Amino acid sequence: MLxxxxxxxxxxxxxxxxxxxxxxxxxxxxxxxxxxxxGGTGSGPxxxxxxxxxxxxxxxxxxxxxCTIYGNLNKICALNxxxxxxxxxxxxxxxxxxxxxxxxxxxxxxxxxxMSSPVPASSIAILKLDDYKSGIKIRSFDDNVLCYSGDLSKxxxxxxxxxxxxxxxxxxxxxxxxxxxxxxxxxxxxxxxAHDSNLKLELIGLRSHFKLPLKLKQFxxxxxxxxxxxxxxxxxxxxxxxxxxxxIKGPGTIILQNNFIPxxxxxxxxxxxxxxx
Numbered sequence: 574m575l576x577x578x579x580x581x582x583x584x585x586x587x588x589x590x591x592x593x594x595x596x597x598x599x600x601x602x603x604x605x606x607x608x609x610x611x612g613g614t615g616s617g618p619x620x621x622x623x624x625x626x627x628x629x630x631x632x633x634x635x636x637x638x639x640c641t642i643y644g645n646l647n648k649i650c651a652l653n654x655x656x657x658x659x660x661x662x663x664x665x666x667x668x669x670x671x672x673x674x675x676x677x678x679x680x681x682x683x684x685x686x687x688m689s690s691p692v693p694a695s696s697i698a699i700l701k702l703d704d705y706k707s708g709i710k711i712r713s714f715d716d717n718v719l720c721y722s723g724d725l726s727k728x729x730x731x732x733x734x735x736x737x738x739x740x741x742x743x744x745x746x747x748x749x750x751x752x753x754x755x756x757x758x759x760x761x762x763x764x765x766x767a768h769d770s771n772l773k774l775e776l777i778g779l780r781s782h783f784k785l786p787l788k789l790k791q792f793x794x795x796x797x798x799x800x801x802x803x804x805x806x807x808x809x810x811x812x813x814x815x816x817x818x819x820x821i822k823g824p825g826t827i828i829l830q831n832n833f834i835p836x837x838x839x840x841x842x843x844x845x846x847x848x849x850x
Contacts, residue, residue, distance in 0.1 A: 602628060608653050610683040615640030615722070622701070623722045625740050627694035632740065634677075634686045634720070641678040644720025644740070646688035658682035673715075690719065691742070698747040698766070698828050700739045708734030710770040717741050717766055732770045741767055745832020752823030759818040764829050772825035778817055 613621025616639045623640055626633040631650060634642060654663050658680075665678040677686065690697065697719060700709065711717055714731040723737015733739060741747065743766045752758055752772075759777070768774070821827065 604628075604633070604687075607633065607651070607685055607687070609635075610653065610655070610685055611635050611637035611640075612683070614638045615679070620724070620736070622736070622738050625699050625720070625738060627697050627699070628687075628690075629694055630690055631687055632690045632694075632697070632719070634688065635683070636677070636679045636686065636722075637683050638679055638681050640683075640722060641676060642720055642722035643674045643676050644688075644718075645674060645691060646720055648689040649686055650689055651687040653685040655682045658684075674720075692719070695746045696743050696830070698741045698743065698749060700741065700767075700828075701737075702733065702739060703736050705734050705736070707769065707771040708732050709739075709767050711741065711767045712765055717743065741828060743828070743830030743832075745830055748829045748831070750827050750829060752821060752825050752827065754824040756823040757820065759820050760827070760829065762817060762819050764831065765819060766828040766830045768821075768827040769825040772827070773822055775820040776817060777820045 611621055611624070613619065615621060615623065615637045621637045623637065623642060624633075624635040626635070632646065634646075636642065652664070663680055663682050664684055664686075665676075665680075667676045667678075668674075702709065702723070702725065709732070711731045711733065714727065719740040719742040721733075721737060721739040723735060725733055725735040725737040725739070727733050747766060750758075762776070
């Protein structure tokens, strides 16, 4: 009786084959090249950069030999190395105190790592840099850099230059937009994730329906001209704070995020005064 139950159609060979077909039709992404490793090195005259591949909620980092990456990726889901590397230490992991990131470094063998990401793939923008002169400016290095690797340098105002790869994480979906020469666009400041550092960003305020009455304006100019700038400054803060935009003139590239908190960016008085002159 028990043997007959084992031969139930669901557990038969035919049933197993049918299950395999259903499994192959899953909506999840199939990873079929995880064991294909880098052949070069991350140091020396002919540097090979690591490769970052986006998944739904993870990222695959393919690291060449003698390569170092820094990032907010501290959960390894899977890894692949040469079988000879298993005889000794092949991957070093450390914590950076300066930028609070995790440091991974390979030795003489390349390695592939699958690590969980704090943001979905649609929120990640991967940039390959080869620019030692101008570089890219990131809105917030601590908040918007997921991981990076290569011969890169960072200035105090979050401008990254050099040769390497940077993975940015935004809020919501991220988009790369190219602005051609002499083209002009306006964007909400909170939506800006990164941009070419040589792009000129001009803060402007769109015209508001709120205006000072003409007689009041003439009175202020005549009798309290030294207060006029302060009055206009505070009126801008209260009545035009939702109408501030960056005016950008090409050529250049910008990275945008579509999920942001309106009016969350703070402006200095000097920036606001320029918008009312």
